[in-house]
Amino acid sequence: MKRIVEPGNFSLGLWKENPVFYLMLGLCPLLAVSASLRDALGMGIGVIFVLLGANITVSIIRKIVPPHIRIPVFIVVIATFVTIIDYSLAAFTPQLHKNLGVYLPLMVVNCIILGRAEAFASKNNIVNSALDGLGMGIGFTLAILLIALIREFLGQGTLFGFSVLSENYLPFLIMIMPPGAFLVIGFLVAAKNSLGGKKKC
Amino acid sequence: MLNEANMGFIFLSAFIVNNILLIRFLGLCSFFGISTSIKSSVGMGMAVIFVTVMACSISWAVYNLLLVPFSLEYLRTVTFILTIASFVQFEEIIIRKKAPALYKAFGIYLPLITTNCAILASAFLGIDYKLNFLQNLVFAVGISTGFCFVIVLFASIRERLDTAPLPENFRGIPIAFITAGLMSLAFLGFKGLFKL
Numbered sequence: 001m002k003r004i005v006e007p008g009n010f011s012l013g014l015w016k017e018n019p020v021f022y023l024m025l026g027l028c029p030l031l032a033v034s035a036s037l038r039d040a041l042g043m044g045i046g047v048i049f050v051l052l053g054a055n056i057t058v059s060i061i062r063k064i065v066p067p068h069i070r071i072p073v074f075i076v077v078i079a080t081f082v083t084i085i086d087y088s089l090a091a092f093t094p095q096l097h098k099n100l101g102v103y104l105p106l107m108v109v110n111c112i113i114l115g116r117a118e119a120f121a122s123k124n125n126i127v128n129s130a131l132d133g134l135g136m137g138i139g140f141t142l143a144i145l146l147i148a149l150i151r152e153f154l155g156q157g158t159l160f161g162f163s164v165l166s167e168n169y170l171p172f173l174i175m176i177m178p179p180g181a182f183l184v185i186g187f188l189v190a191a192k193n194s195l196g197g198k199k200k201c
Numbered sequence: 202m203l204n205e206a207n208m209g210f211i212f213l214s215a216f217i218v219n220n221i222l223l224i225r226f227l228g229l230c231s232f233f234g235i236s237t238s239i240k241s242s243v244g245m246g247m248a249v250i251f252v253t254v255m256a257c258s259i260s261w262a263v264y265n266l267l268l269v270p271f272s273l274e275y276l277r278t279v280t281f282i283l284t285i286a287s288f289v290q291f292e293e294i295i296i297r298k299k300a301p302a303l304y305k306a307f308g309i310y311l312p313l314i315t316t317n318c319a320i321l322a323s324a325f326l327g328i329d330y331k332l333n334f335l336q337n338l339v340f341a342v343g344i345s346t347g348f349c350f351v352i353v354l355f356a357s358i359r360e361r362l363d364t365a366p367l368p369e370n371f372r373g374i375p376i377a378f379i380t381a382g383l384m385s386l387a388f389l390g391f392k393g394l395f396k397l
Contacts, residue, residue, distance in 0.1 A: 025230070106227070108278055186378030190371045
């Protein structure tokens with residue numbers, strides 16, 4: 001007998017099946033907006049919102065959607081939530097909206113979100129889908145914050161825009177530029193491999 | 202701004218200076234997924250060029266001729282993804298029927314392209330930069346040839362990496378990221394080519 005609420009669905013996304021380091025999904029926003037912690041946090045919250053909303057909605061409509069057109073339906077659901085967050089951010093935090101730029105509407109094709117809708121929410125009840133969405137979203141946010149932490153700290157010597165190193169620190173500028181993103185995530189994945197849990201990607 | 206530059210600048214900017222893969226970080230899933238062999242990279246690259254150019258033109262027309270006159274700009278995200286997805290589907294059917302050889306060459310990459318963010322991003326960027334139709338076309342050609350160029354270069358490096366003596370933990374994905382980082386560093390050198 002399947003339990004109605006399984007708290008394990010929440011913690012799965014945090015580390016064991018972290019969407020970023022384990023599944024290698026959703027790379028584009030991860031690399032593009034991780035140059036500063038503020039933008040990364042904004043992106044993370046956006047992804048949590050869309051994942052949660054899309055998972056809940058997909059779970060509600062899962063029994064009335066004909067199976068062969070389910071993907072377009074899921075995409076429209078996701079696109080709706082992306083539009084909501086896009087316009088809310090534009091209204092409440094215009095600067096963040098400007099920094100996130102084109103990567104915000106591109107959440108529509110973020111494979112984490114469609115992947116969870118298809119693989120989890122379309123088969124599970126509302127509570128479990130919400131937990132899964134929340135867990136995966138927080139897992140993504142933690143990953144992007146970790147990358148942004150390394151990049152902002154090394155690249156500017158600041159955290160959330162506050163200076164934490166002495167005046168004499170010469171910023172490692174390459175880290176906040178595009179190549180730094182690739183290098184940081186390369187080393188992080190290598191570090192994760194050495195910690196075990198190695199998986200062929 | 203980009204919409205005041207001439208066609209050559211628009212092309213170069215999209216092709217190399219703001220390369221979609223290495224500088225803008227878009228379309229990375231297929232970049233890392235497909236680039237294990239040169240042959241599949243060429244197929245994917247060609248498919249991306251074809252679909253990007255068509256999809257950008259169609260979504261430009263949909264946005265400027267349909268959404269703007271009815272002030273429905275907020276439906277942009279929903280409309281574009283649906284336009285592109287149905288277009289790719291439609292195209293797959295036509296190619297399979299009319300040009301089986303072509304279908305064999307890049308048919309398997311077409312479904313992957315629907316969720317390739319490079320395509321959707323080119324459509325969004327063309328609108329964001331307020332390009333006219335012709336500029337948008339040149340921009341799309343630049344972006345997609347840039348994608349094709351880099352993915353083929355990257356695949357040729359990765360084929361060699363397979364036999365290179367690497368630390369165990371760096372094999373596969375990590376070294377691919379680091380290689381991409383170094384290529385991105387090289388492409389950063391084009392940044393000073395001209396200012397836009």
